[in-house]
Amino acid sequence: MSCIEARGLRKAFGTTVALDGIDLRVEEGRIVGIIGPNGAGKTTALNAMLGLIPYQGELRVLGRDPWKERDLLMRDVCFIADVAVLPRWIKVSQALDFVAGVHPRFDRAKAEDFLAKTSISLERRVKHLSKGMVAQLHLALIMAIDARLLVLDEPTLGLDILFRKQFYDSLLNDYFDRSRTIIVTTHQVEELQHILTDLLFIERGRVVLSCSMDEVESRYMEVTVNPDQVAAARTLKPIYERQVFGRTILMFDRVERGRLMQLGEVRTPNIADLFVAVMENQARVAQGAAI
C-alpha cells in the first residue's frame, strides 16, 4: 500500500482553482519536498491530505479517506502547519498532558527528553516562549508520536538559520527511520536539498515535475560552458540558460553526460535552480502553445 495516492485531485475555492487534477503517489519511507511558487496549491494539497478540507477526485492516505476519517487518520499522521498553531494559553506541561491523554502513540518520556535539551521549562506558557521555542516544542510533541506520516507545511518559517538547521537535523537523526514518510513544503529549498528523496514541483494546481532525487541526478545536468563552446552547447537544447559572472551556465535534461563534459564543468543542479528552470520552461511551453 502506498502512503498517499491521489488521482484527479481537484479543489476550487469559488472560481479559483487551487488544485487542478493532481495525480500523485508517495511510497512509504520517502521524504518528499513539495515545491512551488506562492499560491501554487501546496498548502491546499496538504490540507486535503490531512482531512482539513473537502475535495473532488480520489485521495487515499494510509488507505483512508482523510475527509471522512480525519480523527482515525491522525493516529498515524502528524502535521505542523505553516503558522504557529499551538494555543498561546497552554502550558508546556499541559500540552504534554493533553497529547498524552488523547494520542495512543505518544511517548511522553521521549518528548520530555527532547525538551530537556532545550531551554523550555515545563511551567512556561506558549505565549511566553520565543518563536523558535514554540517550533521546538511542537517538534518535541510531534517527534514523540510514533506516526507513519509526518506532514510539514513551512515548518521553519520565520525561524533563524540556527533553529532551521537544528530542526532538520533533529528530524533526520532522531525521527526519520526509513519506515516513516515525510512530506514537507518550504521556500528555503536549498536547506532541504540533502534531506529529500523525492521532488514534487507544483504550479497553478498542477504537478509540473515529480521525480526522485536519484532521477534528478541522472537526468538533469548543469554545465558551466567554456566561452568558445556556447554556440555548440546551445544546439543540445538546454532547458535553461543563465549568466553568472560573465560565464554561461546551461541546464540540460536527459543529455548524455559524456557529451556535456566536453563543453565544460558538469554538475547536478541545485533544487532552487532546477525549480526556476522547470518553471520558466513551463511558462515558455505554455506561451508556445498559445501562439
Added chain:
Amino acid sequence: MNAQSTPITEPSFQWEGYAARISTAARPLYWSIRRELWENRYLYMAPLAAGAVFLSGVMVNMIAMRRRIAASSDYAAQVQGLLSSRYELLAGLMMATALILSIFYCLDALYGERRDRSILFWKSLPVSDVTAVISKLSIPVLVLPLLGFGITLATEYLMLLVSSAIFAGSGVSITGLWTQASVLRIPLIWLYHLVTVHGLWYAPLYAWLLLVSAWAPRAPFMWALLPPFVICGVEKLAFNTSYFLNLLQYRFMGSRSMQSHDHAQDFMASLLPHHFFSNPDLWTGLVVAAVFLFAAVRMRRSRGPI
C-alpha cells in the same frame, strides 16, 4: 476497517473489548473537557469569586445586625429567616453567574480556536469533531451546573459556620441555627433544578450558540442575536403576531406569560419531575438542540482558521 476496534478472538473476552472501546472513546472526551478548563479558567474563578464576595457581604451584614437580632425575643426564627433568604440569594447569584458564563463560553468556544488558529493543532490530534463539540457542550450542560452546585454548597456551609461564629461571639445559642438549617435539605432540589433547567431545558440555547460560534466569520455575538431579531421583526410586520418572541421568552423563563402573578408557583410546579419530563416542549427543545449540534459538528469539520 476500523482501527479503533480491538480484534476479538475469544467471545469470553468480549466485554473487555467493549470496555477498551469505551475507554478509547472516553479518554479524548475527558481530556478535551480538562483542556476547556485549562483554557477558560474563568469558568471556575468567576463562581468562586462570586461565592467569596457573597460570603464577605453576608459577614459584614451579620456583624452589623447581630446586636439587634440577639436582643429580640425570637432570635432563632429571625436568624433562620435571614439565612434562608441569603441562601436563595446565593442560589440565584450562582445561577445567574453560570448562565452568563455559559453564554459567553459557548459563543467563543468554536470561534476562538479558529481565530487563534489553534484549531489546526487540535485537528492534528486524533480527536473527532464530534468529541470536540460534545466536550464544549458539556461545559454549560454539565460542568458549570456541577461546579455551581459545589461552590454554592461550600459557600452555604461556610456561611453557616461564619454566622455561628458571629452569633456565638454575641452570646446567643447557636444550636438552633444548625438544627433548623434548611441548607441540609436544599441541595438535592437545587441539584435537580440545575440538571433539569440548566442542563436540559437550556440545551437548545447552548447548541445554538455553539453553532453560531462554529460558523461565524466574525462577531459571533452579533450573529447569535441577529436571526432571532430578524425573525421576530419579520413575523411582527408580516402577520402582526409574536409567536417566536413568546417561544423565546418561554424558553428563557420557563413560562408562557410573564404577567401572571402566580408565575413563581407555576414555574416551580412545572419543574416537578412528572410535569417536566412529560412536557413535549422539553423534548422538542432537545431535538432542536441535537440538530444545532449536528450542524455545529459539520461546521467545525469544514471550517479552518480565520
